[in-house]
Amino acid sequence: MLTTNINKAKKALKNNDIVAIPTETVYGLAGNAYNERALKKIFILKKRPFYNPLIVHIKSTSFLNKIACNIPDTALRLAETFWPGPLTLVLQRKSLIPDLVTSGKETVAIRVPDHPITLALLDQLDFPLAAPSANPFGYISPTSAKHVSNYFKNNLDIILDGGECERGIESTIIGFEDNNPILYRHGSISIDEIEKLVGKITVAVKNDINPNSPGMLSRHYSPSTDTYLTNNVPELLKSFEGKKIGLLLYNKEIISKINVVQEVLSISGNLNEAAKNLYEALHRLDNNNLDAIIAEIFPDKGLGITINDRLQRAAKDCKVIAY
Numbered sequence: 001m002l003t004t005n006i007n008k009a010k011k012a013l014k015n016n017d018i019v020a021i022p023t024e025t026v027y028g029l030a031g032n033a034y035n036e037r038a039l040k041k042i043f044i045l046k047k048r049p050f051y052n053p054l055i056v057h058i059k060s061t062s063f064l065n066k067i068a069c070n071i072p073d074t075a076l077r078l079a080e081t082f083w084p085g086p087l088t089l090v091l092q093r094k095s096l097i098p099d100l101v102t103s104g105k106e107t108v109a110i111r112v113p114d115h116p117i118t119l120a121l122l123d124q125l126d127f128p129l130a131a132p133s134a135n136p137f138g139y140i141s142p143t144s145a146k147h148v149s150n151y152f153k154n155n156l157d158i159i160l161d162g163g164e165c166e167r168g169i170e171s172t173i174i175g176f177e178d179n180n181p182i183l184y185r186h187g188s189i190s191i192d193e194i195e196k197l198v199g200k201i202t203v204a205v206k207n208d209i210n211p212n213s214p215g216m217l218s219r220h221y222s223p224s225t226d227t228y229l230t231n232n233v234p235e236l237l238k239s240f241e242g243k244k245i246g247l248l249l250y251n252k253e254i255i256s257k258i259n260v261v262q263e264v265l266s267i268s269g270n271l272n273e274a275a276k277n278l279y280e281a282l283h284r285l286d287n288n289n290l291d292a293i294i295a296e297i298f299p300d301k302g303l304g305i306t307i308n309d310r311l312q313r314a315a316k317d318c319k320v321i322a323y
Contacts, residue, residue, distance in 0.1 A: 002145050002161045006121050012158050013125060018042055020134045020148045021121065022162025023057075023113040025086045025170050025188055026141040026279070027148050028131030029156075030057070033067075039100040039130055045155060048137045053214050054101050054130040055088050055109040055171070059122035067094050067128065068110060072179045074198050081197055084114035086167050086188035090175035090213045101130050109213050111171055117162045132214065133170065134159075138222055140286065140314075143168045143279045168276035169306060173213050174201070185215030186306040188275065220313045221279075223286035227293040229308075229315040236294055246285035248295040248311075250274060261288050271303040278307055282314070 003009075009019045013031065016038040021030045029046055031038030033056045043050055056067060061079050064071065068091040075089050093101075093108035102108050113119065122129065133141045134148045142148045145161040172187030174194065181201045183191060195201060206218040225246070230236045233247060237258055247254065247262045251269040254262070263281035265274035285293050295311045298304040 001157060002149060002159050004117065004161055006117065006124065006160070009121055009158050009160050010124050013038075013121075013129070016041075017158075018045060018156065020145070020152075020156055020159040021057075021113075021115075021118045021129070021131060022145070022160055022165065023115045023118055023131075024166045025113075026143055026165055026168070027134040027145065027159075027162075028055075028057070028129075029134045030129040030131035033057075033101055033128045033130040034096060034098065035127075036098050036100055039098060042130060042132065043100070045152070046132060046135070046137050048132060050100070051103050052137075052211060052217065053103045053105065053109055054132050055111060055214055056097070056101060057113050057118070057122065057129045057131050058110060059119065059125075059128075060084075060112060063128065064091075064110065067097055068092060068108060069094055072176050074179065074181055075174075075176060077197065078174060078181075078194070079112075082189060083112040084119065085112070086114070086169075086171040087111060088171045088173040088185075088187075088213070090173060090184060103211075105212070107175065107212070109173060114166075115162055117160055121160070138220055140221060140223055140282050141170065141279050143283075147279075147283060164280070166276070168279055169303075169310065170215060172306075173215050175204070175213055177202075184213040186309040187215075188303070188306070190302045191305065192302060218313060221310050222314045223282055223293060225286050225290050225293050226316045227295060227311075227314050229295045229297060229311045231297045233294055233296050240292055240294075243291035244289070246288060246290040246293040248281060248285065248293060250296050250298055261285065261290065265307075271299070271301075271307070274298065275303040275307055278310065 167188040173185035
């Protein structure tokens with residue numbers, strides 16, 4: 001059921017049920033972060049492996065000390081700068097956070113979402129919300145209530161409708177090793193913005209066996225349609241003659257004799273706009289009965305790095321073609 005009624009969501013969450021919530025990044029499947037019954041429901045509904053940790057959403061920076069300890073000064077500086085907003089911090093957890101949230105690790109991923117409906121909801125709760133993206137595990141993240149409804153139909157009673165997500169791509173995740181910041185996942189805040197505040201940071205490698213945080217798996221965010229990533233779309237397109245192909249492009253359409261459906265993410269070449277439109281465009285292409293999707297490699301700067309990260313994880317193959 002799509003609704004804007006926070007009281008209905010509040011009642012369900014207090015009953016340890018699951019509610020879809022809007023954030024500025026993507027929609028999440030939310031449950032009481034302190035309750036193992038609610039947490040299990042999230043994993044089961046999403047078909048998410050239990051070794052993949054969840055992000056805990058809190059109402060404000062002042063709540064941080066209730067669930068985390070030994071917080072580095074750099075983490076506090078990042079929180080003060082970017083919260084509410086699309087930054088997740090991986091910090092040492094306090095004991096009231098269940099192992100299910102952290103996949104048994106001694107760290108917990110935390111953020112303050114920047115969406116008025118979800119902030120109002122959190123303000124009325126005496127517990128934080130664990131909330132991975134509201135999609136079946138591995139599929140395209142949802143950036144509208146309709147996406148969530150299409151995924152879960154009759155398996156989810158309440159979807160809080162907060163409109164289209166403003167950022168449209170997941171949060172940036174920063175952890176700490178020996179108090180030094182490390183990037184676990186590229187996200188809606190570019191690595192350049194983070195480094196302006198804290199200096200050069202290390203980028204962690206992807207981890208499919210024992211990830212330190214959410215967002216570290218090498219295969220994720222994937223359409224059902226076979227997807228290919230390339231720096232030369234016209235050349236790769238020649239391999240698909242006679243097929244119906246979808247094109248995911250940066251700032252302009254291409255001329256083609258082959259039957260193509262084209263999605264341009266930002267005509268003006270704005271990478272923020274392109275990131276916002278990424279998942280919505282992938283959803284449209286994936287619902288178009290295509291034989292394949294070809295995505296263009298984006299400029300390797302700013303949020304172009306984040307977009308490329310998502311496309312690399314979604315793609316069946318990445319072809320760099322010499323011009």
